[in-house]
Amino acid sequence: EPEVTQTPSHQVTQMGQEVILRCVPISNHLYFYWYRQILGQKVEFLVSFYNNEISEKSEIFDDQFSVERPDGSNFTLKIRSTKLEDSAMYFCASSDGLGRAEKLFFGSGTQLSVL
């Protein structure tokens, strides 16, 4: 069964450093998302991406965050200058459901620890 893959599974970084989280969505999917879950809290929407541009973003997704689809297979989330509060599990997701609230396929996540 096709799946969303995320690398790395764990990322440790120093506060103020840039990090790039990588995702390979399911190949025929057109809609891509990033969510995150801070320990003990809800899974939160960050951003949706379609046709090479951001469709929607949450208040969390400020100027420190950016997304990119650099080629036909990868989808990345960059945090320019990490803060302690960016520590969380980051989930990439993709869907083929015309961007509607159809079932999203999530990756296993990247655990980001900012020290």
Next chain:
Amino acid sequence: DQQVKQNSPSLSVQEGRISILNCDYTNSMFDYFLWYKKYPAEGPTFLISISSIKDKNEDGRFTVFLNKSAKHLSLHIVPSQPGDSAVYFCAASNYNQGGKLIFGQGTELSVKP
């Protein structure tokens, strides 16, 4: 942001019995609801969904009920199996906002043999 609430952080059920997980929402603009299951060290996995035009959707052992007037939905698992032990997330969306899901806090289900 308390638009979607799962008030029970955990639930323990005996194998073979029914598991009922509950979810409440406050935003009347939500028109699509989903349940996701999550195992440790994995991402959420889609389980079942329901559109606001329906009040019930069934898929094998899983049934989701929607009560729009009460802004309440529930997931029934019958019969429960030990492999169902996981964290279950309720999520809601608005048709115009695509894959932007608003999640509840999750309920950890433990099915004991």
